[in-house]
Amino acid sequence: MHHRHGERAAQILEAQRRCQAAGESLTPLRQRVLELLLDAHGPAKAYDLLPLLDHDKGQAKPPTIYRALDFLVRLGLAHRIESLNAFVACDVGACARSTIFLICEKCGAVEEFDAGHALVDLSEAARRDGFAIRRTMIEAQGLCSACQ
Ligand SMILES: [Zn+2]
Ligand SMILES: [Zn+2]
Incomplete structure (x- = not known):
């Protein structure tokens, strides 16, 4: 169904390109959150991601991760699944399409x-x-x- 493995580096590069084109930057935190979504085996809730970030940074707080997720959704790099209150990385890299x-x-x-x-x-x-x-x-x- 998904064919993400081995494509992660390419997806990160594509994400960086998209951010640049939008005049935004893929900060280390935003990139890390995107990587966690790419690695997740299904939809991930913000609270599932939080401990993973804590492990890296020591001090990630909910507003931080929500801001990063909002950013990824705004750029089409990730999608929010309303009915699950969860997030997935975009399957095609980024889409503004429906x-x-x-x-x-x-x-x-x-x-x-x-x-x-x-x-x-x-x-x-x-x-x-x-x-x-x-x-x-x-x-x-x-x-x-x-x-x-
Ligand atoms: Zn099933
Ligand atoms: Zn998509």
């Missing part, structure tokens, strides 16, 4: 699913209704193929 998450209720696996046309159809239906969608975030709950 995203669908498939969330397995049994094993907790989350797949960032590119549903292309489903979202185009949604945009067009909304446009006919006079609404211009800028961004869509859909979270679908169910069972992954391994858990069915």
Whole structure:
């Protein structure tokens, strides 16, 4: 499902490039939080990440990690899964595009699913209704193929 291993260095480089393009900087803390999300085997809550940062820095505090997570989400490098109150690294490096998450209720696996046309159809239906969608975030709950 995911193919992140071995791509981490490339993803960090891409993240640095994205930050630079946005006139921002990937500070060591922001980079570390992104690395923790890339290493996580599923969605991670801020409080799961906190002890890992503590181990590194001694003094990471919740506001610090929330600020770093907000930053990563704002740049599209990570996504917040509302229904789980958790975060995942973007599966494609960074996306400002609309995203669908498939969330397995049994094993907790989350797949960032590119549903292309489903979202185009949604945009067009909304446009006919006079609404211009800028961004869509859909979270679908169910069972992954391994858990069915
Ligand atoms: Zn993404
Ligand atoms: Zn599953």
